[in-house]
Amino acid sequence: MTTTTIAGHEVEVNEEGFLTKPEEWTEDLAPELAQLIGLQLGEEHWKLIRFLREDYAAQGETATLRRVSTQTGTPVKTLFTLFPGKPAKKMAYVSGLPKPKGCV
Amino acid sequence: MTATDTAPVVVPSFDDDAGTGRKLAIICSKGNLDMAYPGLILANAAVGEGVETHMFFTFWGFDIITKATMADLKFSFVGNTAMHPPGHSGMGIHHMLGALPGATAAATKMMKKQIADLDVPDVPEFLELLSGSGVHMWACRMSADMNHVTEEDLYEGVEGIISASDFIELTDGAQLLFI
Numbered sequence: 001m002t003t004t005t006i007a008g009h010e011v012e013v014n015e016e017g018f019l020t021k022p023e024e025w026t027e028d029l030a031p032e033l034a035q036l037i038g039l040q041l042g043e044e045h046w047k048l049i050r051f052l053r054e055d056y057a058a059q060g061e062t063a064t065l066r067r068v069s070t071q072t073g074t075p076v077k078t079l080f081t082l083f084p085g086k087p088a089k090k091m092a093y094v095s096g097l098p099k100p101k102g103c104v
Numbered sequence: 105m106t107a108t109d110t111a112p113v114v115v116p117s118f119d120d121d122a123g124t125g126r127k128l129a130i131i132c133s134k135g136n137l138d139m140a141y142p143g144l145i146l147a148n149a150a151v152g153e154g155v156e157t158h159m160f161f162t163f164w165g166f167d168i169i170t171k172a173t174m175a176d177l178k179f180s181f182v183g184n185t186a187m188h189p190p191g192h193s194g195m196g197i198h199h200m201l202g203a204l205p206g207a208t209a210a211a212t213k214m215m216k217k218q219i220a221d222l223d224v225p226d227v228p229e230f231l232e233l234l235s236g237s238g239v240h241m242w243a244c245r246m247s248a249d250m251n252h253v254t255e256e257d258l259y260e261g262v263e264g265i266i267s268a269s270d271f272i273e274l275t276d277g278a279q280l281l282f283i
Contacts, residue, residue, distance in 0.1 A: 076236035085154035
């Protein structure tokens with residue numbers, strides 16, 4: 001675990017760069033985290049990020065891709081467009097959450 | 105502590121694999137419920153990791169993508185000496201009990217419930233998930249001919265009925281799983 005500075009906030013991250021304390025995440029971190037992985041956030045991204053944050057607070061674990069899709073009514077295809085390549089991990093990263101643990 | 109005291113930002117290497125052209129080929133040759141899921145789950149995991157994923161459904165695996173059968177795959181524990189009730193109490197169930205009338209229906213019902221309890225979709229919905237995620241699905245030409253099945257009979261996400269050699273050709277360089 002190391003402490004780093006993102007968007008002017010000191011946050012604790014793991015060796016991969018994921019925030020280790022979800023409570024240290026604030027909305028102004030998201031655009032910066034997104035930019036670090038080459039993404040520009042739009043309203044559609046924000047809708048998903050907010051869902052991920054709320055769902056994590058309620059469930060205690062990061063939603064899987066399928067859960068994000070079914071719970072927000074977003075087609076999986078759209079998730080792959082908004083967060084290309086590895087959507088579940090990218091969404092978690094930008095939202096300051098751990099990688100999802102579920103298989104599906 | 106000031107900003108200059110903290111470590112430089114580490115960024116996850118999300119796109120490192122993108123340029124490597126990693127591919128996975130999964131051959132699904134069995135049509136039992138318990139043999140369908142490993143392929144579906146691994147395909148979903150691979151595509152979610154940015155891996156180009158191709159599935160080839162052959163022989164009994166055809167049932168996974170045939171509209172008439174895909175929602176009704178079954179689990180029988182005949183011949184499965186590892187069969188036991190959910191959990192690991194140490195108690196087993198003799199596999200030949202699976203040959204009794206109704207045993208397959210009961211075991212199938214139980215397995216489907218366990219899968220649903222984990223919020224894992226049933227087979228038709230799983231195919232939708234894979235298709236939406238960009239998994240390529242192919243049906244085996246010989247199996248189609250043996251079963252007198254055409255593309256009309258298959259799940260819409262299946263891209264085509266192709267020969268084994270065509271599949272080998274289009275998965276050039278892929279890692280391969282045979283299930």
